[in-house]
Amino acid sequence: MSTRLTPEQLRSHRWFGADDLRSFGHRSRIKQIGYSEEDFAGKPVIAIINTWSDINPCHFHFKDRVEAIKRGVIQAGGFPLELPAIALAENFQKPSTMMYRNFLSMETEELLRSYPIDGAVLMGGCDKTSPALVMGATSADYPAIFFPAGPMMKGCWKGNVLGSGSDTWKYWDELRAGNITECDWRDIENGIARTPGHCMTMGTASTMTSAVEALGLCLPGAASIPATMADHSRMAAECGRTIVDAVWADRRPSSILTREAVENAAVTVLSLGGSTNAIIHLIAIARRAGIAFSAEDFEEFAARVPLLANIRPAGTHLMEDYYDAGGLLAQLKNLRSLLNTDALTINGRTLGENIEVSDHCDTDVIRTMDDPVTSVPALKVLKGNLCPDGAIVKPSTVNPQRMVHRGRALVFDNYADLKARIDDPDLDVDETTVLVLRGAGPVGAPGMPEWGMLPIPKKLLEAGVRDMVRISDARMSGTSYGTCVLHVSPESAVGGPLAVVRTGDEISLDIPNGTLDVVLSESEMEARRQQLVAPDFSADRGFVKLYRTHVEQAHLGCDFDFLAGVGNPEPEIW
Numbered sequence: 001m002s003t004r005l006t007p008e009q010l011r012s013h014r015w016f017g018a019d020d021l022r023s024f025g026h027r028s029r030i031k032q033i034g035y036s037e038e039d040f041a042g043k044p045v046i047a048i049i050n051t052w053s054d055i056n057p058c059h060f061h062f063k064d065r066v067e068a069i070k071r072g073v074i075q076a077g078g079f080p081l082e083l084p085a086i087a088l089a090e091n092f093q094k095p096s097t098m099m100y101r102n103f104l105s106m107e108t109e110e111l112l113r114s115y116p117i118d119g120a121v122l123m124g125g126c127d128k129t130s131p132a133l134v135m136g137a138t139s140a141d142y143p144a145i146f147f148p149a150g151p152m153m154k155g156c157w158k159g160n161v162l163g164s165g166s167d168t169w170k171y172w173d174e175l176r177a178g179n180i181t182e183c184d185w186r187d188i189e190n191g192i193a194r195t196p197g198h199c200m201t202m203g204t205a206s207t208m209t210s211a212v213e214a215l216g217l218c219l220p221g222a223a224s225i226p227a228t229m230a231d232h233s234r235m236a237a238e239c240g241r242t243i244v245d246a247v248w249a250d251r252r253p254s255s256i257l258t259r260e261a262v263e264n265a266a267v268t269v270l271s272l273g274g275s276t277n278a279i280i281h282l283i284a285i286a287r288r289a290g291i292a293f294s295a296e297d298f299e300e301f302a303a304r305v306p307l308l309a310n311i312r313p314a315g316t317h318l319m320e321d322y323y324d325a326g327g328l329l330a331q332l333k334n335l336r337s338l339l340n341t342d343a344l345t346i347n348g349r350t351l352g353e354n355i356e357v358s359d360h361c362d363t364d365v366i367r368t369m370d371d372p373v374t375s376v377p378a379l380k381v382l383k384g385n386l387c388p389d390g391a392i393v394k395p396s397t398v399n400p401q402r403m404v405h406r407g408r409a410l411v412f413d414n415y416a417d418l419k420a421r422i423d424d425p426d427l428d429v430d431e432t433t434v435l436v437l438r439g440a441g442p443v444g445a446p447g448m449p450e451w452g453m454l455p456i457p458k459k460l461l462e463a464g465v466r467d468m469v470r471i472s473d474a475r476m477s478g479t480s481y482g483t484c485v486l487h488v489s490p491e492s493a494v495g496g497p498l499a500v501v502r503t504g505d506e507i508s509l510d511i512p513n514g515t516l517d518v519v520l521s522e523s524e525m526e527a528r529r530q531q532l533v534a535p536d537f538s539a540d541r542g543f544v545k546l547y548r549t550h551v552e553q554a555h556l557g558c559d560f561d562f563l564a565g566v567g568n569p570e571p572e573i574w
């Protein structure tokens with residue numbers, strides 16, 4: 001017999017249903033807003049955590065969608081309350097939205113815990129918003145459903161389809177190589193992002209919304225619906241109806257986020273050719289749910305999971321095509337032999353039951369297991385004296401000639417140094433040089449920005465070079481590509497080996513064998529370590545200070561050291 005709560009068992013009953021002085025205050029003040037007993041008495045209170053803001057183009061339709069969600073909540077007999085939270089607009093926020101991910105997770109957890117909330121709809125999609133909202137809701141552990149923003153429609157320039165991020169990098173290189181004009185570049189600027197919605201390539205946004213759906217926290221099919229379609233509004237209302245039912249059924253994140261669910265998300269990300277950022281985010285989400293999950297766990301699946309989504313940057317299409325081809329549900333149906341289909345989802349059904357209804361109608365956009373886009377693994381974890389706690393690379397976007405490489409390091413101490421020197425015509429560099437960027441990790445930057453696809457030096461671009469081996473303690477956008485070794489851990493700012501590498505040292509990369517080393521003796525590395533001067537962060541204040549003091553390294557998910565696990569049970573006295 002499945003659980004059904006009574007109105008007296010709702011958490012919000014303590015605020016609105018009790019018969020005491022405090023509840024008098026709560027009821028009189030909610031009535032001050034204009035609500036009556038008919039609106040709230042005995043009903044589940046649903047928080048709609050809305051990451052809308054004037055500066056987030058990916059969430060620009062959330063002002064409308066929130067009304068559809070409220071409609072669904074009311075239809076199902078709930079009481080919706082919209083609670084705004086920090087927007088994390090990927091393209092605008094410096095030094096990186098990653099520095100704010102944990103803060104949005106804290107804000108989410110605290111909003112849910114401190115107010116009379118029974119369940120939540122989490123409105124996100126732009127890169128870090130999805131993991132942040134899910135991390136916060138996992139720690140709060142009240143019933144929660146994720147509402148994905150949906151991808152924007154395709155871009156266009158002179159008949160060429162444009163995809164966010166990927167085509168920005170591509171045409172930027174062509175501009176610097178002199179192959180397109182400033183006027184072309186301006187036209188591309190006007191044509192690359194034309195509707196609300198998140199990036200429509202397989203960047204971090206599409207990767208993470210799909211991962212959250214595979215975790216079981218979305219309605220089936222929700223992650224693939226383009227932002228501006230009518231289907232998206234209908235899905236919003238259905239989210240509202242579903243969360244009310246999930247509250248009565250007491251269906252909490254802790255009953256959904258099992259190890260099997262995390263494995264489903266990892267398999268999904270790999271089969272999408274998804275963003276490397278997903279590794280950090282899924283490790284962090286898993287740790288909030290009390291599940292130990294590592295990059296090595298990801299890698300184990302990578303050897304078995306083929307790339308099925310033919311979407312840029314690893315493939316050729318965009319999210320709009322993917323939706324029309326059947327979307328994530330169709331892909332999961334193709335993948336079902338690798339999934340834990342018994343995993344519970346937020347609608348009360350299993351993942352297997354959810355994917356059973358899907359239709360697959362384009363075998364180019366969504367491939368079958370025996371006809372993948374590529375069987376080159378989507379992820380490789382590297383270990384060696386340059387990355388004792390690991391580094392990662394995305395072999396599916398690596399130039400095959402660079403899979404095994406030895407070359408001379410050219411070291412940039414930080415991003416400012418890189419920007420100042422990379423296009424210097426006198427830079428001592430050729431296509432075999434290994435570009436190294438340090439000072440770009442979680443503590444160093446801070447926030448581990450997406451600087452990991454280091455630009456190719458201008459003089460090499462003009463000579464036709466489009467890929468080189470690049471190594472950093474940074475992340476890389478999911479829309480980026482190339483032979484980029486990322487997430488080197490521990491990072492240079494905390495004394496990791498990247499800090500002792502010097503220009504001219506020989507670097508050895510072997511992706512098939514999973515190694516990354518600097519050709520130096522341990523005694524030489526130790527001697528150099530003794531000379532290191534720790535970076536001075538004494539001028540830090542506010543969020544930056546809190547972040548630098550408590551952030552963990554990339555291989556642990558970059559969460560704060562005080563946030564792992566589910567929150568404390570709340571005292572009845574509150």
Ligand code: FES
Pocket residue numbers: 058089090091125126127164198199203205
């Ligand atoms: Fe928001 Fe890409 S900028 S998803």
Ligand code: MG
Pocket residue numbers: 090127165199203204205477478479
């Ligand atoms: Mg991105």
